[in-house]
Amino acid sequence: MTTTSSQDLTNTARPMVGTDLAAEMVAKAAERARKLQDATGVQPCLATVLVGDDPASATYVRMKQNRSKKAGIGSVSVVLPAETTTEQLVAELTRLSEDPAVHGILLQHPVPDQIDERAAFEAIAPAKDVDGVTMHSFAAMAFGQPGLRSCTPGGILRLLEAYDVPLAGAHAVVIGRSPILGKPAGMLLLASNATVTYTHSRTRGLPELVRQADVVVAAVGKPNFVRGDWLKPGAVVVDAGYNEGNVGDVHAEEAARVASLLTPVPGGVGPMTIALLLEQTVDAAEAQTARR
Amino acid sequence: MTTTSSQDLTNTARPMVGTDLAAEMVAKAAERARKLQDATGVQPCLATVLVGDDPASATYVRMKQNRSKKAGIGSVSVVLPAETTTEQLVAELTRLSEDPAVHGILLQHPVPDQIDERAAFEAIAPAKDVDGVTMHSFAAMAFGQPGLRSCTPGGILRLLEAYDVPLAGAHAVVIGRSPILGKPAGMLLLASNATVTYTHSRTRGLPELVRQADVVVAAVGKPNFVRGDWLKPGAVVVDAGYNEGNVGDVHAEEAARVASLLTPVPGGVGPMTIALLLEQTVDAAEAQTARR
Secondary structure (H helix, E strand, C coil), X not given: CCCCCCHHHXXXXXXXCCHHHHHHHHHHHHHHHHXXXXXXXXXXXXXXXXXXXXXXXXXXXXXXXXXXXXXXXXXXXXXXXXXXXXXHHHHHHHHHHHCCCCCEEEECCCCCCCCCHHHHHXXXXXXXXXXXXXXXXXXXXXXXXXXXXXXXHHHHHHHHXXXXXXXXXXXXXXXXXXXXXXXXXXXXXXXXXXXXXXXXXXXXXXXXXXXXXXXXXXXXXXXXXXXXXXXXXXXXXXXXXXXXXXXXXXXXXXHHCCCCEECCCCCCHHHHHHHHHHHHHHHHHHHHHHHC | CCCCCCHHHCCCCEECCCHHHHHHHHHHHHHHHHHHHHHHCCCCEEEXXXXXXXXXXXXHHHHHHHHHHHCCCEEEEXXXXXCCCHHHHHHHHXXXXXXXXXXXXXXXXXXXXXXXXXXXXXXXXXXXXXXXXXXXXXXXXXXXXCCCCCHHHHHHHHXXXXXXXXXXXCEEEEECCCCCCHHHHHHHHHHCCCEEEEECCCCCCHHHHHCCCCEEEECCCCCCCECHHHCCCCCEEEECCCECCCECCEXXXXXXXXXXXXXXXXXXXXXXXXXXXXXXXXXXXXXXXXXX
């Protein structure tokens, strides 16, 4: 006779969808790319660099090139063999950094083990670092200086902004501390006046810490890692994970019963990442063209 | 008739003293400076740059020069008028960055309001950034890359290490988020595998957050700001504040009744900061001499 209207069985979280917002961003970037080309004859150009033959990485690169093309952004594709050395990769990235026809450079990661990834990233000129992987871009994000942003963290912030999530004074807990995801995400949240806790594999009492969060950013790369009972009711949950089988880092079904806003996987953070990459490629092209 | 043996009236915190450790560090740096000079004829040289006539800043600079001298480190003193422009200061720092006789550069801060402090800091060559203020140095600390450290955060880490404070898995709460103190302190603690919470003026419920901390770093510049009842019993408390009248950011008397380790003010963090400055000046001189 009893009807189950309890929160336990009702999905309550509003999905924080990136798809439409990303499409808008890409449309605007495409419009700016067209204007730049009309005015100066310069087409924004993204160079993608892929080392080795990992099929998933190849798919990502192809997708980014297709999206670029649709947005009127040219692309140059560099594919290097799996046995490429750090020196060879650095030389290639240096060449692209110096090539005036290239405005943005994306090094698809991860790179093969023999390569010093940091050395490779640092060979990208900061002005062309449209994926936001250099030390310069990181420090610029941390210090509120002009610069290009890491695409996933930058996309997350745009999504939070679009959904009017109040960040000033909010407690944001970031799960994961990678140089291009967790660390810059925390710095951007801090720049938005959130209180920021960085958690990671060595953190003790992670569920209790996450339970304090007004905003959770999961960037750990473990499927369904964050459970529903780790969340404070009403929390805003950003799932930056993208694991095999389209599974995020957050247990979506459980989280949806507790969170107020939750990014879907796919269709949440992913499209925002690519949209920011394209937007920043046009930003970089405009800046480099104006400078001549 | 009752005797008061309660914890309330007993100072329990062990003082975490920087003076002796700093003296050891300076003695080792002096020894290395002497060896470098004997072997190559090159004396490590620190350039200090002071803009304006703030008496406190002048005193700090003089103290750093005196300590340098005692350690066998040469110094070059540049004093610029209060009305110096950003362009003039950048030009001076660029000149020092290019001067092969100068191995380390310290720009005393704060600088007068009309100057873009970040632009000035960035004119310091990363190899000579012995005070650890550049974006490059910050990102290197954050990413565990080789580089010079911000002196106060770097000194704090050395002190925690000397007192065998376990950091891996510990929860460190940093109060304050300045680019040369709070932010890099948090990144160094994170690199030591602590869980790190950044708190600041916009943080809500600061006492409750601080009460969770195994390690507290107070870097806020407000006398006696952190009270005893904000601390978890047994917490390790680092007071990086140095306010008028030798008063730290932590209420020392109250904190001593609760903390297990507590830095005195003065004699805690301060001497470590200067010791690291001198040590890094010798590091820089060695690196620059080896490179020739």
